[in-house]
Amino acid sequence: MRIEPAVEVTGLVKRYGTRTAVDGMDLTVPRGSVTAVLGPNGAGKTTTVEVCEGYRRPDGGSVRVLGLDPVTQGAELRPRIGVMLQSGGVYPGARAAEMLRHAATLYADPVAPELLIGRLGLEACGRTPYRRLSGGQQQRLALAMAVVGRPELVFLDEPTAGLDPQARHATWDLVRELRADGVTVVLTTHYMDEAEQLADNVVIIDRGRAIAEGTPEELCRGGAENTLRFTGRPGLDVASLLNALPADALAAELTPGNYRIEGKIDPQLLATVTSWCAQHGVLPDRLSVERRTLEDVFLELTGKELRA
Ligand SMILES: Nc1ncnc2c1ncn2[C@@H]1O[C@H](COP(=O)(O)OP(=O)(O)OP(=O)(O)O)[C@@H](O)[C@H]1O
Numbered sequence: 001m002r003i004e005p006a007v008e009v010t011g012l013v014k015r016y017g018t019r020t021a022v023d024g025m026d027l028t029v030p031r032g033s034v035t036a037v038l039g040p041n042g043a044g045k046t047t048t049v050e051v052c053e054g055y056r057r058p059d060g061g062s063v064r065v066l067g068l069d070p071v072t073q074g075a076e077l078r079p080r081i082g083v084m085l086q087s088g089g090v091y092p093g094a095r096a097a098e099m100l101r102h103a104a105t106l107y108a109d110p111v112a113p114e115l116l117i118g119r120l121g122l123e124a125c126g127r128t129p130y131r132r133l134s135g136g137q138q139q140r141l142a143l144a145m146a147v148v149g150r151p152e153l154v155f156l157d158e159p160t161a162g163l164d165p166q167a168r169h170a171t172w173d174l175v176r177e178l179r180a181d182g183v184t185v186v187l188t189t190h191y192m193d194e195a196e197q198l199a200d201n202v203v204i205i206d207r208g209r210a211i212a213e214g215t216p217e218e219l220c221r222g223g224a225e226n227t228l229r230f231t232g233r234p235g236l237d238v239a240s241l242l243n244a245l246p247a248d249a250l251a252a253e254l255t256p257g258n259y260r261i262e263g264k265i266d267p268q269l270l271a272t273v274t275s276w277c278a279q280h281g282v283l284p285d286r287l288s289v290e291r292r293t294l295e296d297v298f299l300e301l302t303g304k305e306l307r308a
Contacts, residue, residue: 004067006031006153006184007052013060014047014208021047023208025061029201034175034185036199038192038294040302044208045188049155052186053083066153079107082151084142084159096133096141097126100148107149116144120170136163143171147178154178156187160194172198192294202294206302220292226265227292228273230284231257237280244276245269254299265289 007029014022022044029035039045050056051063054070054077063070068077091099097117104110117123120140125133133141139159146154156175160168175198178185189195195202196216204212204219212219234256241259242251249263261273270289277284 003031004064005029006033006066007035007186008064009048009052009061010063011061012048012051012058012063014044014051014056015059021208022051025205025208026210027203028213029184029186031184032179032182033200034179034187034198035201035203036195037186037188037203037205038190038195038298039188039205043205043302045205046157048205049157049186049188053081053155054078079149080152082146082149082154084139084146084154084156092131093129095127095129096122096137099130100141100144103145104148109150110148111150113144113148116148119174120144121167136167139163140167140171143174147174147183151183153184153186156185158188158190160189160191192298196294204298204301211301212297216294219297220294226262226289227296228261228265228270228287228289230259230273230277230287232259232277232282232284233257236282240280241273241276244272260296262292 005028007027009025009027012022012025012027013020025044025048027037027048037045037048047056051058052065052070054065054074057071065077066080070077094102097113100113100116104113117126120143122137122140122144125137125141128137130138130141139162143156143159146156159175160171163171172194175185175187179200185198187194187198199216202214202216202219203210234253236253236259238251238253238259241261242249245251245261246263246269249261249269251259251261254260261269263269274287
């Protein structure tokens with residue numbers, strides 16, 4: 001028997017006036033997984049997630065969330081999902097702890113609000129009105145609100161954007177616990193390490209469609225196993241470097257001053273590169289042999305860095 005995915009988006013189209021924000025999106029989120037949706041600014045991540053949450057009506061295609069249509073069956077769906085929006089949706093004068101306690105009363109079997117307040121380091125701001133919380137505190141409160149009802153499925157839109165490292169790790173731990181409890185998590189993120197750390201499944205989207213999907217390992221497996229990277233002055237003569245390398249090697253200046261060589265990276269190739277650098281008066285300020293990362297895959301597929 002086919003186990004129905006938590007989210008199944010097929011051929012989704014969403015327009016804002018004449019602008020097509022989502023243009024034939026296919027997205028499947030298996031139950032119990034953490035799925036990270038990665039994409040450059042404006043790729044359509046938030047719009048896709050908002051359609052799944054029932055906040056926006058699709059202009060085409062089909063969307064099923066926990067087997068339900070978010071538009072026509074929203075009332076049935078909403079109590080079963082948790083939503084953390086990028087911003088808004090909150091009365092600015094309400095106090096943090098009151099809001100969370102109130103949210104908890106709306107559910108049959110909520111998580112104790114005090115537990116979440118402790119876990120997310122919000123103890124100091126329980127009596128603070130929402131509008132006076134720092135950006136990071138507002139975000140952690142939004143996360144607490146999203147999970148307080150013990151949802152089956154949680155949507156987190158850039159949950160750790162702008163958080164300090166401690167709050168970021170607290171958020172990651174919470175996501176791992178949700179997953180261990182069988183909760184399905186869909187998160188959008190600009191952080192590759194977040195996707196690598198948390199996601200079972202990564203979907204890369206660009207210009208309103210999914211362009212690649214798989215586990216982080218699967219996505220990184222294609223192409224060369226190792227890369228050699230170095231940082232030097234921008235605009236080095238890559239064609240000349242390529243001439244010095246074995247025929248099957250690739251070299252590119254990925255972003256100004258950041259060079260990458262792919263191929264069979266062995267001690268001989270390393271010596272060739274450093275000798276080329278010496279001949280051209282280049283002292284790399286960083287030189288390393290690394291595995292291909294999600295960032296590389298992303299850059300190859302979209303031609304863009306996540307954060308410009
Ligand atoms: N309410 C709106 N009205 C008009 N255009 C919109 C609206 N919301 C989004 N857009 C446009 O739709 C496109 C997709 O936006 P969306 O916010 O879904 O992308 P995103 O991938 O979440 O981007 P980001 O990473 O910057 O949050 C963008 O071109 C954006 O300018």
